[in-house]
Amino acid sequence: MNSTKEMSGGSSSLFQIKTRKPADECSIQISAFSLTNADEEYTANALPQxxxxxxYRMQPNKKLTGGVMHELISTVMDENLAEEDGFLKQEYSAVNAGKFCTTITTLIKDRLIDLGYERYKCVVQVVCVPCMGQGLDLASRMVSDTRWDDYTTKEISPNPSMKLFIHAYSVYTE
Structure with a gap:
């Protein structure tokens, strides 16, 4: 069963609500139109692109190197370790490990973007594990152009109960 209701919200817009009700579910579709000229032609509202x-630039003006990323990661971690109630001062908890990783990743990624390197995509990965005397091997691969792309890794033990592995990648997009 299909029904159509038309509502006029003034002289320049028309809203059309279509309701379709199959046997076991209900869906509503709302379309918005705006008046474009005096001939009453309607076009769908769209965001300007x-x-x-x-x-045609094939190389960056300034390369984002692994050394710059490594220094930035060290700075961000040192700033957080200096805070008395920083998240790196807390004991490892499996419940909070995801929040730790998300927070650290966001801090580093935002700081990398703030450096202002044009056309670079930054990927940051953080792994947080408890320190229980076990071993851990991490591996990652990526397809990159070695002339312009770079990466860095950093291992941090902020307290005796946890260890962080941080990987940061910079990829130049042509």
């Missing part, structure tokens, strides 16, 4: 001219 930003168009960029191609630059």
């Amino acid at each position: 930003q168009l960029y001219e191609p630059t």
